[in-house]
Amino acid sequence: MSSRMSFFGPGHGACPGCGLTIATRNVLEALEGKCFVANSTGCLEIVSSQYDRSAWGVPYIHSLFENAGAVAAGIDLALKALKRKDEGKVVVFAGDGATADIGIGPLSGMFDRNHDVIYICLDNEAYQNTGNQQSGLTPPGSNTTTTPVGKLLPGKLGKKKDMVSIAVAHGVPYVATASVAFHADIRRKVKKAAEIEGAKYIQIHTPCVTGWGIDGKQTIESARLAYETALYPIVEYENGELIRVRKIKERKPVEEYLKIQRRFRHLFTHPRGKEVIEILQKIADENAARFNLDI
Amino acid sequence: MRKVVRGFYSIAYSVKLCRPNVIAAYPITPQTEIVENLASMYANGELGECEYVTAESEFGAASILVGASAAGARTFTATCSQGLILMSEVLINAAGMRLPIVLVNTNRALSAPLSIWNDHQDSMILRDAGLMQIHVESNQEAHDMVPVAFKVAENHKVMLPFMINMDGYKLTHAYEPIDLLDQETIDEFLPSYDPPVYMTTKNPLTFGSYAPPQYYAEFRVVMQNAMDRARKELENAYKEWAEITGRDWGGHVVAENVEDAELVAIAMGSLTGMVRDVVSELRTQGKKVGLLKIRTLRPFPIEEVRKALKNAEKILVFERAVSFGHEGPVGMEVKSACFGLTPEFYSFAVGLGGRDIPREEIVKIIGNVYEGKVEQGFHFGTVKPFEEVIV
Known part of the structure; x- marks a missing residue:
């Protein structure tokens, strides 16, 4: 068994092409397996932690849906009190719903007390474990089972919650976004986060094959298009300052990203589709301006 | 050492002697003064190898203790009423994970209507949660039962959370002469926490697995078995306590x-x-x-x-x-x-x-x-x- 296999897998039951497992493996390998994992309830937990079949080669705990931030804080406190900090870093893997919706209280508490925790939000932009219900990080226009497309409505109305700004506003020392399209960037950011004492937040864009309605081989392509359209800006903050962004060479129109996914396909035929595409393009343009993404 | 103290202090002082590693709590009347006393001890460096935090909610406090306990720490919290039921999702989970968290519940009514005063409606809601639960009559009994709670909760034959119920106001706020225990007595009675399994990179284990139908029931059966064993272990601890301190509060x-x-x-x-x-x-x-x-x-x-x-x-x-x-x-x-x-x-x-x-x-x-x-x-x-x- 190679060392790569020993941190996560074999034995997980994720879909072929799952973005979560790509991100998770990269994070664990960047930390060389020297970590304690707290995982919220969700897809990653379900595909990896069945009794007698755990895929985890690192100490792992799953408690509840909404408390991974607090559980990680508790591990951090225990390691401190028991003088075992040198054993490894404390890492959270939590989905977008667990992070931005139901678990935002414990996450805010963990940030506020500045625990020495690397919080990884695996952002697949909906409650995918339960079959694609909208979360606070679902983008507008997305067709989910709780924001379905109908005669009147074109999928989700409203915005994707700006968790990066929420994290930065807590004054935590390191905040970044990343994408499974860029493995080396994930690893670099995780390694950097591991060097910094205090709370770290890294939000990784992780396409979901079933929820987004893409083929398993389109995971990386979808994630890359989200970056290339500026719908998913890849940014890095240290001590509240924007220190680095991933520039875009020739920014693509949002339609390039939308048209390959079933969750957005209705936007090209629905009476309000054009309006939503314009909203999404406006968000992308604002991202590009805000972070100075265009070369 | 006999001293006139409030019920809050009788608990806090006893918790200190039990050498906890992680205390996480959130204020709620009529519990707050327990954790205020502990916070003050922490601020004065009297808690030894212990980290004390005020969480963002009781839910957060209990969740912090789940992580800490799983990582091998001796853990304590105190709460009541709305705080206890806000913790309930976590406490039920902790019982299933067999984490020996000790908590004191200063019994208070439940809303609505809002009431900050005493009855037992809060702890009764957790009757089926998998926590051991005792009720104390006096502040001396409350003081004495904290080491007993840790001892039985952390007993390898048991490994379940333990909740001491003491009546809010009637006990918490009352000044009574309390025979405060000394460190030697507690150290003799309560060994340091030696978890059978815990989170460590030296032996990576998975905690909180999900169990499909072919496994789930067995986990619940062993919880029931642990409770059955706890009858005997708790009885033994009551007896040992009476022998060591000369204060016999009786059995169950x-x-x-x-x-x-x-x-x-x-x-x-x-x-x-x-x-x-x-x-x-x-x-x-x-x-x-x-x-x-x-x-x-x-x-x-x-x-x-x-x-x-x-x-x-x-x-x-x-x-x-x-x-x-x-x-x-x-x-x-x-x-x-x-x-x-x-x-x-x-x-x-x-x-x-x-x-x-x-x-x-x-x-x-x-x-x-x-x-x-x-x-x-x-x-x-x-x-x-x-x-x-x-x-």
């Missing part, structure tokens, strides 16, 4: 004058003292009454309760909670212990939401039941006529 129950009693009155917590007092007075009047104090609620001491009640013609339970749509929860427990016996059964919910329980009320209830002036079944204590708007 304390039965007084029950052998020849026609009527046995049952109480838990701080109300017990008054019921004992009334029962003693009635004894001097030649009335055959007895008292059963229930100390351990979970695991429920079914044999001890049955033994104490086997000769009783009438059983009278003083309830501090209601299971709406049925009756008082202690009565339900007691009846199950008496299955096959045929005593008359009475229960009265008294002191809900901190309503004063005058001695005369206890005298009247016991007297009326003794003299056959009350119908069997569940009753409320003294309540005023109240217009129901929603009918």
Whole structure:
């Protein structure tokens, strides 16, 4: 068994092409397996932690849906009190719903007390474990089972919650976004986060094959298009300052990203589709301006 | 060292002597002063190898302790009422994960209507959660039961969370002379926490697996087995405590004058003292009454309760909670212990939401039941006529 296999897998039951497992493996390998994992309830937990079949080669705990931030804080406190900090870093893997919706209280508490925790939000932009219900990080226009497309409505109305700004506003020392399209960037950011004492937040864009309605081989392509359209800006903050962004060479129109996914396909035929595409393009343009993404 | 202290301090001081590693809490009346005392000890460097944090909620506090306990720390928190039920999702989870978290619940009513005052509705909601639960009568008993709680919770034959229930206000705020324990006594009684398994990179294990139907039931069976073993382990710890300190609080129950009693009155917590007092007075009047104090609620001491009640013609339970749509929860427990016996059964919910329980009320209830002036079944204590708007 190679060392790569020993941190996560074999034995997980994720879909072929799952973005979560790509991100998770990269994070664990960047930390060389020297970590304690707290995982919220969700897809990653379900595909990896069945009794007698755990895929985890690192100490792992799953408690509840909404408390991974607090559980990680508790591990951090225990390691401190028991003088075992040198054993490894404390890492959270939590989905977008667990992070931005139901678990935002414990996450805010963990940030506020500045625990020495690397919080990884695996952002697949909906409650995918339960079959694609909208979360606070679902983008507008997305067709989910709780924001379905109908005669009147074109999928989700409203915005994707700006968790990066929420994290930065807590004054935590390191905040970044990343994408499974860029493995080396994930690893670099995780390694950097591991060097910094205090709370770290890294939000990784992780396409979901079933929820987004893409083929398993389109995971990386979808994630890359989200970056290339500026719908998913890849940014890095240290001590509240924007220190680095991933520039875009020739920014693509949002339609390039939308048209390959079933969750957005209705936007090209629905009476309000054009309006939503314009909203999404406006968000992308604002991202590009805000972070100075265009070369 | 005998000192006049409040109930809060009697708990906090005892917790300190138990050498906890992680304390996480959130303020709520009437618990706050317990954790304020601990915070002050922490600020003065008196807690040794311990981290103390104020969480963002009781839910967060309990969750912090789940992580800390799983990582091998001895953990403590205190809460009550809304805080306890906000913690409930986590505590049920901690019990399933077999994490020996110790908490003190300063019993308080539940909203609505909002009430910050004492009864037992909060802890009764967690009756089926998988926590061991005891009720204490006095602040000395509360002080003494903290080391007992850690010892039994962390016993490898048990490994379950432990909740000490003490009545809010009636005990927490009361000043009483307390024989404060010393470190040597506690160190002799309570070994350092030695978890059978814990999170470590040296031996990476998975905690909190999900269990499909072919596995789930077995986990719940072993929880029940652990509770069954806890009966014996807790009994042993009570005995050892009595030997070491000379203070014998009894076993799971304390039965007084029950052998020849026609009527046995049952109480838990701080109300017990008054019921004992009334029962003693009635004894001097030649009335055959007895008292059963229930100390351990979970695991429920079914044999001890049955033994104490086997000769009783009438059983009278003083309830501090209601299971709406049925009756008082202690009565339900007691009846199950008496299955096959045929005593008359009475229960009265008294002191809900901190309503004063005058001695005369206890005298009247016991007297009326003794003299056959009350119908069997569940009753409320003294309540005023109240217009129901929603009918």
